[in-house]
Amino acid sequence: MTTRDLFEETYSAVTVNKVRSGLTMLGIVIGIASVIALVAVGQGSQAAVQANIESLGANLVMVIPGATKSIGTTVRSAAGSSETLTPDDAAAIAADVQNVAAVAPEVSGRYQTIYKANNTNTNVIGTTPAYEQVRNVSVDTGSFFSDTDVTNSNRVAVIGPTVLQDLFAPSTNASATPDMAIGQTIQIKGTQFTVIGVTVSKGGSGFNNQDDVIYVPLGAAQHYLLGNTGYLTEVDVEASTEQSMTQVQNDITSLLLERHGISDPTQADFTVLNQASIVSAASSVTGTFTTLLAAIAAISLLVGGIGIMNMMLTTVTERTREIGLRKAIGAKKSDITLQFLAESVMLTFTGGVIGIVCGWIGAFLISLFAGITTTVSVPYILLSFFVSAAIGIVFGYYPARRAASLNPIEALRYE
Amino acid sequence: MKEDIIACRDIKKVYGTGDTAVTVLKGITFSIKEGEFVAVMGPSGSGKSTLMHILGALDTPTSGEYFLDGKDVSKLSDEELADIRREKIGFVFQAFNLLPRTSVLRNVELPLVYANIPKEIRVTVAQKALADAAFPEAFWPYYSNQLSGGMMQRVAIARSLVNNPALILADEPTGNLDSKTGEIVLHTFQSLNRGQGKTIILITHEPYVAEHADRIIHIRDGNIVSDEKNEHKRIARNEKEIPI
Numbered sequence: 001m002t003t004r005d006l007f008e009e010t011y012s013a014v015t016v017n018k019v020r021s022g023l024t025m026l027g028i029v030i031g032i033a034s035v036i037a038l039v040a041v042g043q044g045s046q047a048a049v050q051a052n053i054e055s056l057g058a059n060l061v062m063v064i065p066g067a068t069k070s071i072g073t074t075v076r077s078a079a080g081s082s083e084t085l086t087p088d089d090a091a092a093i094a095a096d097v098q099n100v101a102a103v104a105p106e107v108s109g110r111y112q113t114i115y116k117a118n119n120t121n122t123n124v125i126g127t128t129p130a131y132e133q134v135r136n137v138s139v140d141t142g143s144f145f146s147d148t149d150v151t152n153s154n155r156v157a158v159i160g161p162t163v164l165q166d167l168f169a170p171s172t173n174a175s176a177t178p179d180m181a182i183g184q185t186i187q188i189k190g191t192q193f194t195v196i197g198v199t200v201s202k203g204g205s206g207f208n209n210q211d212d213v214i215y216v217p218l219g220a221a222q223h224y225l226l227g228n229t230g231y232l233t234e235v236d237v238e239a240s241t242e243q244s245m246t247q248v249q250n251d252i253t254s255l256l257l258e259r260h261g262i263s264d265p266t267q268a269d270f271t272v273l274n275q276a277s278i279v280s281a282a283s284s285v286t287g288t289f290t291t292l293l294a295a296i297a298a299i300s301l302l303v304g305g306i307g308i309m310n311m312m313l314t315t316v317t318e319r320t321r322e323i324g325l326r327k328a329i330g331a332k333k334s335d336i337t338l339q340f341l342a343e344s345v346m347l348t349f350t351g352g353v354i355g356i357v358c359g360w361i362g363a364f365l366i367s368l369f370a371g372i373t374t375t376v377s378v379p380y381i382l383l384s385f386f387v388s389a390a391i392g393i394v395f396g397y398y399p400a401r402r403a404a405s406l407n408p409i410e411a412l413r414y415e
Numbered sequence: 416m417k418e419d420i421i422a423c424r425d426i427k428k429v430y431g432t433g434d435t436a437v438t439v440l441k442g443i444t445f446s447i448k449e450g451e452f453v454a455v456m457g458p459s460g461s462g463k464s465t466l467m468h469i470l471g472a473l474d475t476p477t478s479g480e481y482f483l484d485g486k487d488v489s490k491l492s493d494e495e496l497a498d499i500r501r502e503k504i505g506f507v508f509q510a511f512n513l514l515p516r517t518s519v520l521r522n523v524e525l526p527l528v529y530a531n532i533p534k535e536i537r538v539t540v541a542q543k544a545l546a547d548a549a550f551p552e553a554f555w556p557y558y559s560n561q562l563s564g565g566m567m568q569r570v571a572i573a574r575s576l577v578n579n580p581a582l583i584l585a586d587e588p589t590g591n592l593d594s595k596t597g598e599i600v601l602h603t604f605q606s607l608n609r610g611q612g613k614t615i616i617l618i619t620h621e622p623y624v625a626e627h628a629d630r631i632i633h634i635r636d637g638n639i640v641s642d643e644k645n646e647h648k649r650i651a652r653n654e655k656e657i658p659i
Contacts, residue, residue: 001528001529001531005534009528012516012517019476019658070486149597281595321510324512324516325508325514326525326529327500328500328506328512329500329525329526329528329529329574330497330498330500330501330502330529331493331497332494332497333497335529346419403505409468
């Protein structure tokens with residue numbers, strides 16, 4: 001039997017009962033589509049989380065006050081509740097630790113901010129110009145504040161795009177341009193600050209909106225907003241190279257332990273976080289999440305495969321006489337096996353292709369309506385192709401063998 | 416003198432083993448020459464179906480020898496039997512056994528599909544076979560299940576001819592037909608036998624049908640009880656000759 005004949009026979013056999021073939025195929029369609037869509041969701045979240053962490057800055061090592069938590073846990077007591085880091089610590093890190101490109105001490109808090117009739121509650125960060133480099137902040141319009149601003153505790157502010165929109169938009173539907181804000185005076189916690197710059201959007205959403213922020217000079221924040229406490233809520237350190245991050249992390253730890261007079265590292269009153277370890281911890285979480293989603297989808301694929309087997313067994317019974325006739329006119333066992341295998345493979349393969357298209361559309365709709373980033377990956381599509389064909393072979397093999405081993409005499413007599 | 420196309424020597428067929436063994440064929444010996452039209456007659460349970468299965472290479476005898484077209488078929492494997500059926504035998508069944516929802520032409524082509532004949536040749540051969548089986552050209556585009564019983568049986572006859580077999584084996588070919596269409600089918604067999612010299616074995620339990628053959632073999636209880644030339648051969652009429 002030539003390949004073309006096999007294809008023709010298979011095609012006509014599959015299309016004879018379109019409804020049944022369609023319903024059987026549906027099992028595979030749903031299985032493959034859910035694998036594609038759910039893996040896309042998983043991988044999309046993974047990519048989003050990584051991009052988010054990496055947008056914090058390059059080669060970043062963060063020092064925060066408070067006790068060490070297990071790796072990957074960023075939950076800590078409220079910022080400022082532990083008062084252990086001082087600007088002198090930051091200066092010591094800059095002076096004594098090798099391979100440090102920049103150090104940015106930071107204080108932060110949420111304050112009510114007012115411009116004319118508009119007001120918003122936003123994250124205010126007091127820091128130094130080094131922050132711009134360390135945390136990868138770029139100014140879109142205007143400029144970041146200078147060292148002089150920090151020294152003199154000038155009341156100047158650089159605002160994020162979300163704050164710009166919240167405070168300066170002429171109406172809720174219109175968008176604000178940076179020019180509307182530059183030179184204007186806003187009130188943060190009742191103190192007037194002059195807007196001198198607007199940053200470029202960094203993305204992020206919900207609780208982690210990196211654009212909903214106001215940067216002010218460190219001294220101004222301490223003096224006008226925090227009420228002259230000398231403590232920092234964070235010190236951001238940029239290592240000069242990716243390779244030196246671990247060394248920088250270790251050196252900061254020993255330096256601060258010494259400065260704080262602590263001999264037992266487990267009793268440290270600060271935590272040094274390495275960006276790379278955060279990324280890998282977050283990746284492992286989202287990776288597990290992806291695997292879980294794929295496993296759930298795989299179960300539905302398995303159920304679809306059993307559906308194929310069920311239908312093929314029914315078909316073999318229904319077509320017993322036909323199989324008998326085919327054998328009587330000279331079909332070999334291998335011809336019959338091949339024919340029934342081809343039928344199930346055609347069902348699963350077609351189902352697989354439709355499933356991939358549906359999964360792709362599904363992933364697109366999920367990101368459109370649920371706002372979750374999805375990434376449809378080509379390796380998974382190829383994998384789905386082969387898996388769907390393999391399901392056809394695996395679940396079609398038993399019915400096909402059963403058809404091929406029918407005795408032609410009994411098959412011809414079958415009622 | 417023409418060659419023996421079939422030679423059976425002491426064919427026995429036993430089903431089951433030990434105490435439950437049933438001997439269906441008890442030693443059948445006969446031969447059929449090329450171009451003969453033979454009817455095998457017998458009541459149900461006589462063993463004629465079992466004989467047909469052995470003659471049709473669907474089954475092998477427990478003992479004895481069966482030569483088909485000079486080749487010993489009695490000890491072949493399943494796969495080798497499939498080759499014999501494909502190359503040397505054309506079947507016509509009582510229940511037609513056409514593929515439903517499949518065109519007439521495709522049905523006739525089917526044995527050639529398994530013989531790996533290219534499509535272009537298949538179509539030509541199948542059309543010739545349909546013409547030989549007196550199947551009207553007007554019905555060629557139809558699906559098999561849209562045809563009347565008589566038409567379906569002619570498609571089945573065309574299918575049995577298509578691989579140019581040494582032997583056409585017809586098992587109760589008129590059993591599902593009324594007497595008029597039955598006669599037309601018998602006419603087709605007779606003209607294939609006379610016109611083209613096809614060897615035909617017709618298996619039936621109806622004496623009237625058997626009388627259309629040249630020779631009648633009677634089987635009873637697994638033995639041949641008579642094997643003689645049919646002195647009163649009936650000539651079947653085609654549809655044009657049958658008064659309505």
